[in-house]
Amino acid sequence: MSKALERLLAIHSSPAICGIKASNLICIDYNESIYKEIEELNRKHPKLRFYVLKRTDSKVLILVYRKNVFERTLLNSDNINYLRSIGYDTSSIENMLSDLKDRLNDDEFPHEIGVFLGYDLDDIKSFTSGEKCIYVGYWKVYSRLNEKMEIFNRYTKCRDCVINLINKGFPIESFMR
16 A cells, blocks of 8 residues: 555544444545555455545545444434435445446535534435524534534544554554454
C-alpha cells in the first residue's frame, strides 16, 4: 500500500477500520492501479471492505467498512424500514450498496448515505426535512447533542491515535485485522 493511501485511510477512515463506526468515505485521486490496490486490500483484509461507490475521470469515492459493524448498522430495523420507504432494495447488503451507488450517479445527492455511514437516523430525517441543526460535527446534529459529542470525541480520539502510531512507524494494516 502506498504511503499516501495509508495516510488518507488513517485520516479519513480510522473509526471504521477500528470498528467503532459503521463506515467512512474516502475520496482519492484516480490512477490506473487504484482498482488493483483496492482488490488487494479486500483480499488481504477479509473483515474489511473497500467498496468503490463512484468514479470520475480524476477521483474515486470509496466506502470503507468493517463488515460486522456495517451489517449490524444497516440491518437495524429502523434503518431498513427507512431505506425501504425511500425505494431501496433491502433484501441484501449488496443490493443496498448497489442502489446507493446508482443514486450517487443521479443529479441529486442521496442524503440517506448517512444511514450507511452510521449517522443517527433522526438526524438524517431532520436534515432532509430542512430543520435547523444545533451543531455540526461528523454530521449535522438536531437532537441529543451530548450523546453525539461523545461519539464525535471517540471518532476523533481513534483517528488521532492511529495517526500518531503511523507517525511512529506502525503500518495502518496492523489496525485492519
